[in-house]
Amino acid sequence: MFNPLEHRGIPLERQIRNWRELSVEPIDPELVDPYTRCRIIALNGIEVEAVNCTHQLIRFCDSDEVRRQLAYVSYVESQQQRVVNWLLPGINSPLEVTLGYEQTAVDLTAWVARNEPDPYLKQAYEFGVLEDFDHLYRYANLYEMVERRKAEKVVDQLTEVMPGRPTTMHHRHPYDEVRDHYDRDTTDVRSKLHALTILAAEQQVMNYYMNVGPHYMEPIARQLYQEISLIEQEHVTHYETLLDPRETWWERQVLHEYNECYLYYSFMQQESDPRIKAIWELHLQMELAHLQQACEHLRRFDGREPEQIVGTDGLPEAVRFEPNKAYLRELIATQVDLTKLGNGYVREAHERFREFQERIHGGEKPPNERVIDEHRAEFGREYRIETEGPHPVRELREPAEVRRG
Incomplete structure (x- = not known):
């Protein structure tokens, strides 16, 4: 079982990419597996959420040293988000x-x-x-x-x-x-x-x-x-x-980075397009270093080890994109009439x-x-x-x- 806590990844100082590296070729919508598009859309949302969380944390952090570290990672995550999002083709409406x-x-x-x-x-x-x-x-x-x-x-x-x-x-x-x-x-x-x-x-x-x-x-x-x-x-x-x-902010930061590792690792396992798979592999190696920094902040500010947050067993079963037709039909047959009241249904x-x-x-x-x-x-x-x-x-x-x- 892959345990992100045991890997250092690409050193942070080597993660800034130039324009040529950021200029990725988009997918061909006529040829691509539709679930490749889904993985792109999902990871785009994951990166946006991670960047937003880090920006919020910067606003509440009173250490300039740590704010600089967070700003650096936020910039790298923003580059990742643009690479992922720019994989979508401009010819799609x-x-x-x-x-x-x-x-x-x-x-x-x-x-x-x-x-x-x-x-x-x-x-x-x-x-x-x-x-x-x-x-x-x-x-x-x-x-x-x-x-x-x-x-x-x-x-x-x-x-x-x-x-x-x-x-x-x-x-x-x-x-x-x-x-x-x-x-x-x-x-x-x-x-x-x-x-x-x-x-x-x-x-x-x-x-x-x-x-x-x-x-x-x-x-x-x-x-x-x-x-x-x-x-x-x-x-x-x-x-x-x-x-x-x-x-806490530091606990949530660890969870965000761990989740990014989880999804890049999961989609890397399933990806059918070699070029896109290579991007997932690269981003996973970058996220491993982001996770290590988040763990250091957790130790410094919360006095806790990351294993107290995510456990010691490594990543759960990989997330997969696959048809869910029978499952959805069962939900339609049994739950379509639900609504909400208070915290219940x-x-x-x-x-x-x-x-x-x-x-x-x-x-x-x-x-x-x-x-x-x-x-x-x-x-x-x-x-x-x-x-x-x-x-x-x-x-x-x-x-x-x-x-x-």
Whole structure:
């Protein structure tokens, strides 16, 4: 088992790259494995989250020596983020990138949910993935309307495109987005890494939609991006509140760097493109040195060893991008009618939920429903990719509530 704590990596002073080294050739969207695109999107979000965390830490650190060290690593991480993000090709439209973002969110979150050891955290991921799944369906219909192309060219039938939990029902009172956090002292390190990973991915989706939405001229496109970007804001709250707020800055920094090592190592194992795999290998060697510095800061300021945070067993089972069709169909059949109340989940529309629905929709059809209506009016059908048989029919169940122990 690979243990990042036992490796020094590339020395920090050798990690600054020049323009030629940063100018990477983008992937060919016609030839690339769609999951290579997903790995690029996921790691871009991971790097952005790491940079943001370091910038926040710099603002709260009162040691100039340490702030200089953090500034150096932040610069290197920013170079890494640009290399990763610039692997995406400029010939893809924002909607094509959006489909890749939603495929990433669906299959990454589904894998995490399947492998999450904590039942409450597992439920949080299962709840969220059904909403990203529905977003993919809405954007696929918009894609055919606006660009006259089909989403199967992007997702390659690895991920089905069909309704999940209806996007209309994703708008909830912000109070109900706050989850119970894990316990930093007793929670499995896998759970901590999962939480950071999905938070980073959802945050990146939120930021992307906020920025590209206004660039469209078509009113329905602008409105759909606006609506779903607000839901992604809810998702960020949903996932960030899973983190234990008692974790210190230095502890969280170790977890971020350890998680970057985890994901670069995981994707390096699975990557089918030799050129992209070499980038993951290089970045892993760089992250190992970042982790060593974070561990030194933990020892200096918290008086703790990194093994107290991440354990001694090395990295967990590698994260994989793979189809999750049967798993998602089971979730649709059993959980599509869940909503939130307080820190738990319920199957009944409670008063606060109904009031917020009335407030946000204002008695009108929201963009996510109008895009399907407009697609049906234009093409005589909605756009779907179903490869495993007809859409699952949900079993009717008694109202239930799921809470943390």
